[in-house]
Amino acid sequence: MTDARELIGAATDIRKRAYAPYSNFRVGAALICDDGRVFPGCNVENAAYPEGICAEGGAISAMVAAGGRCIVEVVVCGGAEPCPPCGGCRQKLREFGAADLKVHMVDPSGKVLITRTLGELLPDSFGPDNLGITGG
Ligand SMILES: O=c1ccn([C@H]2C[C@H](O)[C@@H](CO)O2)c(=O)[nH]1
Numbered sequence: 001m002t003d004a005r006e007l008i009g010a011a012t013d014i015r016k017r018a019y020a021p022y023s024n025f026r027v028g029a030a031l032i033c034d035d036g037r038v039f040p041g042c043n044v045e046n047a048a049y050p051e052g053i054c055a056e057g058g059a060i061s062a063m064v065a066a067g068g069r070c071i072v073e074v075v076v077c078g079g080a081e082p083c084p085p086c087g088g089c090r091q092k093l094r095e096f097g098a099a100d101l102k103v104h105m106v107d108p109s110g111k112v113l114i115t116r117t118l119g120e121l122l123p124d125s126f127g128p129d130n131l132g133i134t135g136g
């Protein structure tokens with residue numbers, strides 16, 4: 001894993017900032033860009049439930065706002081059990097990550113529970129290349 005400790009630490013730390021009063025399920029995520037920068041995000045729920053955003057979405061937004069376009073590794077931290085990215089987040093990751101992008105699911109102590117590639121999580125995916133777009 002690339003910069004394992006930094007990426008895992010960023011995900012477990014940001015999880016503490018999660019705003020999850022409705023589900024009480026805190027999630028932290030951190031991704032590392034091809035330029036080495038790390039972007040964390042946490043879930044932010046809303047009284048209008050569907051308006052809540054996932055931790056991964058927050059991290060992706062932070063990356064894009066900072067000019068990043070290529071994700072090389074991701075860590076997601078939920079509870080004691082592995083927290084697999086939801087379907088929507090898998091698709092969002094697909095926009096900026098290749099099929100061999102590693103997604104590590106860790107517990108709050110930082111222990112890696114499961115590692116999957118994005119290709120395993122989202123096989124036969126639809127991405128920018130399907131629209132003839134190679135980079136944004
Ligand atoms: O990978 C995941 C899975 C769930 N959640 C959030 C959404 C919601 O706030 C809470 C319960 O589903 O967890 C994430 O942030 N990332």
Ligand SMILES: [Zn+2]
Nearest residue numbers: 054086088089
């Ligand atoms: Zn999600």
